Amino acid sequence: MNSIWPLVQNETIKIIKKKRFYVILLVLLVLVPMFTYAQMRQAQENRTKFGDDWRTELQQAITDNQNSLGSDRVPEEWKKYRRIFIQQMQYYLQNDVNPNEPGGVTFTREFLNNSSSLFIPLLIMTIASDLVSGERTGGTIKMLLTRPVRRWKILFSKLITLTMFVSLIVVSTFIICYAISGLVFGYSGFTIPVFTGFQPSEAGVDMATVHAVDQWQFILMQMGLIWFVGLTVGLLAFMVSVLVRSTAASIVIMMAALIAGTILTNMASSWSSAKYLFMVNLGLTNYLSGSPAPIEGMTLPFSLAVLAIWAAASLVVSFAVFTKRDVMN
Amino acid sequence: MNISNPDLTSSSASSEQTESEIVLSAIKVKKKIGKRWIIKDVTFNVRAGEIFGFLGPNGAGKTTTIRMLVNLIRPTEGKITICGYDVTRQPEKALAYVGSIVENPEMYPYLTGWENLQHFARMQPGVDEQRIQEVTEIVRLDERIHDKVSKYSLGMRQRLGIAQALLGRPRLLILDEPTNGLDPKGIRDMRLFIRELAAQGMAVFVSSHLLSEIQLLCDRVAIVGNGKVIAVGSVNELVEDREHLVVWELEPTEQGARILEELPDITVLDLESAHLDNDTAASLKLNSIITRTPEEQISTTIQALVSANIQIHNVRKLNPTLEQLFLGITEGETIE
Numbered sequence: 001m002n003s004i005w006p007l008v009q010n011e012t013i014k015i016i017k018k019k020r021f022y023v024i025l026l027v028l029l030v031l032v033p034m035f036t037y038a039q040m041r042q043a044q045e046n047r048t049k050f051g052d053d054w055r056t057e058l059q060q061a062i063t064d065n066q067n068s069l070g071s072d073r074v075p076e077e078w079k080k081y082r083r084i085f086i087q088q089m090q091y092y093l094q095n096d097v098n099p100n101e102p103g104g105v106t107f108t109r110e111f112l113n114n115s116s117s118l119f120i121p122l123l124i125m126t127i128a129s130d131l132v133s134g135e136r137t138g139g140t141i142k143m144l145l146t147r148p149v150r151r152w153k154i155l156f157s158k159l160i161t162l163t164m165f166v167s168l169i170v171v172s173t174f175i176i177c178y179a180i181s182g183l184v185f186g187y188s189g190f191t192i193p194v195f196t197g198f199q200p201s202e203a204g205v206d207m208a209t210v211h212a213v214d215q216w217q218f219i220l221m222q223m224g225l226i227w228f229v230g231l232t233v234g235l236l237a238f239m240v241s242v243l244v245r246s247t248a249a250s251i252v253i254m255m256a257a258l259i260a261g262t263i264l265t266n267m268a269s270s271w272s273s274a275k276y277l278f279m280v281n282l283g284l285t286n287y288l289s290g291s292p293a294p295i296e297g298m299t300l301p302f303s304l305a306v307l308a309i310w311a312a313a314s315l316v317v318s319f320a321v322f323t324k325r326d327v328m329n
Numbered sequence: 330m331n332i333s334n335p336d337l338t339s340s341s342a343s344s345e346q347t348e349s350e351i352v353l354s355a356i357k358v359k360k361k362i363g364k365r366w367i368i369k370d371v372t373f374n375v376r377a378g379e380i381f382g383f384l385g386p387n388g389a390g391k392t393t394t395i396r397m398l399v400n401l402i403r404p405t406e407g408k409i410t411i412c413g414y415d416v417t418r419q420p421e422k423a424l425a426y427v428g429s430i431v432e433n434p435e436m437y438p439y440l441t442g443w444e445n446l447q448h449f450a451r452m453q454p455g456v457d458e459q460r461i462q463e464v465t466e467i468v469r470l471d472e473r474i475h476d477k478v479s480k481y482s483l484g485m486r487q488r489l490g491i492a493q494a495l496l497g498r499p500r501l502l503i504l505d506e507p508t509n510g511l512d513p514k515g516i517r518d519m520r521l522f523i524r525e526l527a528a529q530g531m532a533v534f535v536s537s538h539l540l541s542e543i544q545l546l547c548d549r550v551a552i553v554g555n556g557k558v559i560a561v562g563s564v565n566e567l568v569e570d571r572e573h574l575v576v577w578e579l580e581p582t583e584q585g586a587r588i589l590e591e592l593p594d595i596t597v598l599d600l601e602s603a604h605l606d607n608d609t610a611a612s613l614k615l616n617s618i619i620t621r622t623p624e625e626q627i628s629t630t631i632q633a634l635v636s637a638n639i640q641i642h643n644v645r646k647l648n649p650t651l652e653q654l655f656l657g658i659t660e661g662e663t664i665e
Contacts, residue, residue, distance in 0.1 A: 006451035013448070017439050074571075090604040139435030142494065146399040147452040148425035 007149070007157030008164075018134075023172045024123045024169060028176045032233045035111060036181045038308055041185030043102055043185075054098045071320050085290055087205045088198060095195075097212070104182030105215050111177050115291055117230055117265075117282035120173060120226055121233040127165050128237035129250040131158045132322070133243060136245050141327055155242075160317075162238060168229045170223055191198070192218040198290025205290065218288065225284035232278065232307040237316035242322050260284075265294040272296055278310040344533070345511060349377040352501045352532040358407035360393060367393055369556040371407070375534055377500065380527045380545030382564065383536040387656075390556040391536045392432060395505050398534070399429050411629060412500060420618050425453060430500035430507070434490020438479035440662045442470060444480060446496065453497045468522075489647065493521075502526060503534045508542060520546050540654060542569065554655060574603060575622040578643040582616040585639045589620055596621045603652050611630040619647075 003101055043088070050057040065082045068074050074082075092099045093211075100106060124305040142155060178187070192214035198205045213221075233254070241250045261279025264271075274280055275295040281303040293299065330643070353375040354403045360368040367416050368390050375381040394404040394550060398409055400420045409416045414423035417532065436445045443461065450456040465474050468488040483488065487507070494502055507523070517595045523546060527533050537543050543550050544564050551561045579585030590597050600610065605619075613619075627644070634641055 010448050010451055142431045142435055146429050148421045149452050150421050
């Protein structure tokens with residue numbers, strides 16, 4: 001048995017026939033219209049308030065935020081966020097670019113930006129958490145491991161399949177998002193300029209490195225980063241599914257970790273060594289749009305490195321355990 | 330049988346003059362889990378064309394041993410070879426000669442029978458669609474093969490499991506309690522089927538906790554208890570050596586029993602100490618007398634009863650149960 005592709009074929013068939021991937025598509029097909037509708041309502045409301053002039057609307061948002069900076073009741077944390085927001089919006093205004101130019105592409109960019117740290121990892125877990133533990137729950141692991149194939153090869157084929165599905169999930173999210181929101185907001189907007197390269201600094205934002213990219217380029221960068229986050233979460237879930245016998249337990253463990261991540265991100269900053277945890281580093285797309293990092297000292301390269309180390313470690317553990325362990329039941 | 334490996338053809342040729350080739354061999358296999366030795370000493374050989382029984386009560390270590398044979402569990406000590414290949418060191422070579430069902434035949438319920446077979450066919454070289462069709466026909470599953478496995482009955486799953494095991498034209502078939510959960514007809518079919526496979530030269534390794542099943546099916550048997558192989562031999566050898574229990578139905582019962590008790594070499598047993606299996610116990614009548622009687626004494630005992638004017642309604646020998654066999658074999662040995 002030399003080729004690994006028949007094994008990858010097996011794993012792919014199992015994921016599809018088990019209807020895991022359909023569940024993911026279904027979730028997207030239900031949720032994206034919901035968000036699209038919410039966005040549409042918001043756009044309508046703004047139009048009645050400010051008419052068709054986005055500059056007035058943006059100026060109003062800047063003024064609102066500036067006013068809140070004077071208040072003592074607003075915590076220093078929030079003020080920092082708002083100062084950065086104000087600076088960014090002013091930059092857009094100066095350059096006469098609408099940051100929220102309505103359209104399917106802009107909606108997709110916003111959606112991707114918000115789904116990187118929780119939504120897409122959850123979708124990926126649907127597949128990754130079941131890959132090995134599913135075989136153990138069903139008892140089929142005995143059939144799988146008594147065939148004349150080395151164990152590492154079986155695990156490797158599952159890994160390749162997982163990588164394929166991570167890519168597929170990221171791409172499907174984009175396609176579904178664009179197709180559905182386009183119905184409402186129109187399909188144009190790929191060439192709208194988007195500013196990126198905001199460097200958080202002591203004063204707020206350093207504008208020196210800011211430059212405009214076309215929105216399609218921005219989305220491509222987002223998808224690359226989301227793919228990386230997805231793969232890391234996928235590998236961690238994969239490891240848990242090697243270690244734990246039941247799929248349910250494996251999903252709960254990963255869910256708890258991810259949700260702990262969002263809570264920690266909000267509590268933020270005071271505990272600085274928390275930045276080495278994988279779950280606070282999942283919001284990679286925030287670095288592109290220039291929102292400040294949840295914990296002091298976090299940058300895009302730092303987060304990429306932290307995620308890469310976690311991913312590599314979970315790979316080592318997965319293979320070491322899977323190839324050595326006695327299959328008792 | 331399609332032998333493609335040159336090593337094998339030569340090795341089988343060299344041993345042809347003596348006995349048929351050893352397909353599976355376990356030498357001093359031991360397994361320690363935590364601080365406990367689950368398997369203390371398992372040694373046996375299985376030859377081509379033979380049906381080898383692995384007999385022991387539940388908890389004796391049968392399943393653990395089977396799992397070691399197919400590389401699901403790594404032995405702590407000892408060596409298992411299949412067709413000359415070490416199962417732990419070269420699993421991809423050794424397991425190519427094995428088809429197995431460990432415990433229940435668990436297949437993917439969300440795939441059809443055919444898709445399941447395709448799945449396992451992709452995991453071994455030289456298995457094409459035609460072979461899948463062949464094994465489907467061998468286990469007579471062709472009518473329902475394109476149904477989802479979740480809709481199969483236990484018997485159909487068992488047959489699909491066997492089809493899966495036969496896919497790679499194995500030289501050794503390992504079946505763990507193959508008649509578990511089957512109805513009497515299913516059990517009979519399974520027996521005929523296993524015999525047929527062995528007649529074609531396949532070595533079949535069957536585990537069971539039922540002596541009667543092994544007796545009906547197997548050529549040779551290893552008896553395991555407490556993690557050790559306590560005896561290996563032909564089934565008849567192991568069974569014939571033992572003292573037999575004889576059941577008497579006499580009238581008048583009381584008087585008959587008294588005569589039996591008085592005779593030398595005969596012991597009258599109560600139901601408890603006879604260690605009967607359920608089927609045998611159920612076949613006894615209220616007035617049945619169970620005795621331990623040497624075989625050669627049966628006719629003289631009958632004469633004694635007749636001359637005392639006792640009517641004999643029934644005399645029969647009981648097949649020994651596994652438990653009796655156990656007691657017999659381990660008698661005199663020190664058991665830990």
